[in-house]
Amino acid sequence: MSGSPHPARATSADVARLAGVSRATVSFVLNDTEPGRVSDATRAKVRAAAEQLGYVGHAAARALRAGRSNLVLMPATQAAIGRLVSDWLDDLQQALHEHGYTLVLHGGRGADPVEVARVWAEMRPAAVLAPGPGLSPAAVELLHTAGVRAVIATGGEPVPGAHTVIFRQDELGRLAAAHLIERGRRRLAVLMPRERGLDVFAEERLAGVRAAAQGRDVEVTPVPLGYDWDEALALARSWPGLDGVFGYNDEYALLLIRALQEVGRAVPGEVSVAGADDLLLARIAQPALTSVRIELGAATELAALVHRMIEEPAEPGVVDTIRMHLIIRDST
């Protein structure tokens, strides 16, 4: 340990001095440019000097030279990630790493998509993987103008200017509601989480439930719920006589089921409840939870796609579609 908390930082000039070479030579060696130009002996000398001084290259400097970094930026709040996505994200990180990229997650959100995109653009990522609702055409244009080579959006419809992975949130609600209606349920609740970052998804899922109910004698009521036991209990106690519930996802659905059981309401006897994500929790719940399974697809395929787009820019379009299907269990 050095005595001072922040020892002076070694520069490439220090490395050049110790190795007895020019700064240009240090740069050639440490950045692996102009490989034919420097002898193996000199290379070894430069590397040893860099090692001895604890010299660390500068990703920002490389990004300036290259016009971009090897960062793949994914704006996402942790609360919106959930268990379904978290394991998959680790796979994606690993797969991107194998292509030479670094995945960073960034929680920044804001009201104006262009302002938010400007913050992303300042990091000069090679690619941005963004949830659809946060991307406007102007935001996509700004990212491209700032040199981001691949902008991949996830959303219900193609985002103009971006590559889009179609992920229809409304389809989750539609599939669950169609099943509840088929089971004879006519007064449907849609749980609307109070937690940050989930509101946009919840509105889209609600729209899917409404679509399934349209033209039939079915009433649809959005019901706000925080992920909190006392709030769930209060809701169950004052239950407004609805007979079917789409729970937004498995976690909210299971919370409500437990609260309904606690106050003596039978599931599925009095109220049928369906979730989404098909977590392991859905399978082991009592009663086991009907849920919509979401097939996120192989992270390795997305990583390969990101790499291809960075290497060879292509015209925007739909690049993939996330499939989903209902798993019927005992709660409906």
Next chain:
Amino acid sequence: MSGSPHPARATSADVARLAGVSRATVSFVLNDTEPGRVSDATRAKVRAAAEQLGYVGHAAARALRAGRSNLVLMPATQAAIGRLVSDWLDDLQQALHEHGYTLVLHGGRGADPVEVARVWAEMRPAAVLAPGPGLSPAAVELLHTAGVRAVIATGGEPVPGAHTVIFRQDELGRLAAAHLIERGRRRLAVLMPRERGLDVFAEERLAGVRAAAQGRDVEVTPVPLGYDWDEALALARSWPGLDGVFGYNDEYALLLIRALQEVGRAVPGEVSVAGADDLLLARIAQPALTSVRIELGAATELAALVHRMIEEPAEPGVVDTIRMHLIIRDST
């Protein structure tokens, strides 16, 4: 939308040309340096030109000028984050944002702490918030030498050279095991998750269980378990006669309880099970799960601490201690 997928990027020279000023003036205005030097009218002209051309500043360039970025880097695999930490991370992101920092999460892991630290250092973060097991004294030294101003580690013991938030993983195991022993349990299982990134924590928790058992007539057996229903069922069916379980965390504990119930073993009658994290799931489980609650502390306080350390480097030491306590419920 432009016709080409990647329109030419506007440079500060383009902005200078359109505004009819020098590049230095553009730099003064857009980076807010030398505020007295440029008239309001010129400022407005430069800003309008930048807006019109879609010019975006470059965080990397600013990082080079400043010697560091405003990034706060947190290396963490998503799988290791879990629900307890995810909401707290969103709070931390927000609190850091209010101090002018951007929190990015980075999943990079590797065998050699120094090589891993080099990858972090290349991003020139202002601060690194790292889990203790990944930080060696040499890695901390490398980060400081690369100009990272605040290195804050989380671990059971102070990390030499870094500021440390003490988080004793072994204490989780010790608290749970002491309670199980007090309940008369003598053959303790410790669930060891197979999932990536959890092994280091699991070993430390196991050590805590062993410490609680030491000198008493208590047997401790580590039991590997993936987060998978079939695997949990197989374990429950071939249950090796152990009478107390520390489940690593609530999710693994609840999975095992359901599997034990499925094969007709009574919890807590035959086997007592305790978890950790005290998730809402623990409270609503049947039987409700005994768990160790972890008080992560206010994210706003950690953000203020990070800011103070970036502004005024201080001698390394222990900066906080995460407290935990047992919540006894029906599963033990």
